[in-house]
Amino acid sequence: MSVLARPQGSPERVWSLVAGLTALGGRIDRTTFESLINPGYNKAGVMTKTKAELARDTLGAASSLGLVEYNNVEAFLRVDVGSVDQLADHLHHHLTHLPDEDTNSVLLEAYSWVAVESDRHGNLSWIYELDRKTFADQANSALVGEDEDGRPMNETKLAPWRRWLTFIGLEMPLPLPGNPSFPSPVRRLLKEIRLAGLPIGEEVAGQEFLSIIANCAPYLDGGRLFLQACDRMSHSLKPSTLSPVLSAALWDLHDDGAITLRPRGDSTNAVKLTGDASHKIQNFSLVVLNAEEKAA
Incomplete structure (x- = not known):
């Protein structure tokens, strides 16, 4: 599917995902990866995940553009951009x-x-x-x-x-x-x-x-x-x-x-x-x- 079918996967969010993966060496386990794309936030001592569609669309856009590849075990970058x-x-x-x-x-x-x-x-x-x-x-x-x-x-x-x-x-x-x-x-x-x-x-x-x-x-x-x-x-x-x-x-x-x-x-x-x-x-x-x- 095209990146246009993932409207919440904005260029800024995709760049944040790419930069985060780069900082972590370009290859990480699936659990860490899921925390990276949907980190959540702490409010009054309660941990709340961000909207699921934000993470889904960002991952979908990055994958559709050939920037990121992932499976059930790990995720890794396919590009080198600084x-x-x-x-x-x-x-x-x-x-x-x-x-x-x-x-x-x-x-x-x-x-x-x-x-x-x-x-x-x-x-x-x-x-x-x-x-x-x-x-x-x-x-x-x-x-x-x-x-x-x-x-x-x-x-x-x-x-x-x-x-x-x-x-x-x-x-x-x-x-x-x-x-x-x-x-x-x-x-x-x-x-x-x-x-x-x-x-x-x-x-x-x-x-x-x-x-x-x-x-x-x-x-x-x-x-x-x-x-x-x-x-x-x-x-x-x-x-x-x-x-x-x-x-x-x-x-x-x-x-x-x-x-x-x-x-x-x-x-x-x-x-x-x-x-x-x-x-x-x-x-x-x-x-x-x-x-x-x-x-x-």
Whole structure:
């Protein structure tokens, strides 16, 4: 079953479980393990266990993601991650390389649906015009596969889906009650772009830059999951035109100084950006990865 079927197994709880197992040597007996995932608390001299579903969902999520393995005798870690950031990096790599039939593939397949749907609309505002149920129903109708309840996405799964996307750097929570997170892959994109080994301060052809993104972020324009979503939705892409999701991310990276998008008037390979006609950069032919700022 997918991690979305274990809504109480949040990224924070899964990290706590992984960190706890790491501190205990990575392999412990079943009794100690059960105490770790459901330690309980002492109140007025009375020992009370935490809610059983918290421990169950946390263990289920960690196991589903291939982080922890257990049997009737012992439990042990299957990964070596030393920090929250390392866990996020590991999970992003894990999720981008899952076979289509894996139930957890829904996390990034649903994200690619958002990217393609934004391209179809030409903006991101449609996300905030739908209530939770309508959004979940539309996402579910665009996805394939099944979870234990027969639906890859439903209203209950939206919150854990967004939590996991935020954890791996693909969404940004908005400080507004009741509003869904903003589908911004900026944090993840910047990390993956730097890991790709692009030369600092040198111009790279726009199409080459986009090929790197399609490879490391297959849920975005040109990537495997993005193109599969286009096929399922019968959506035709405009040549050399980016979706509002990727356009917004590149604008943010440009405005923050992480990259520089350079138009070139005589270029026949210009890439068009969409979703914000007011931005001063509406197309680019070259990209420069700028040096990472060092903390003072």
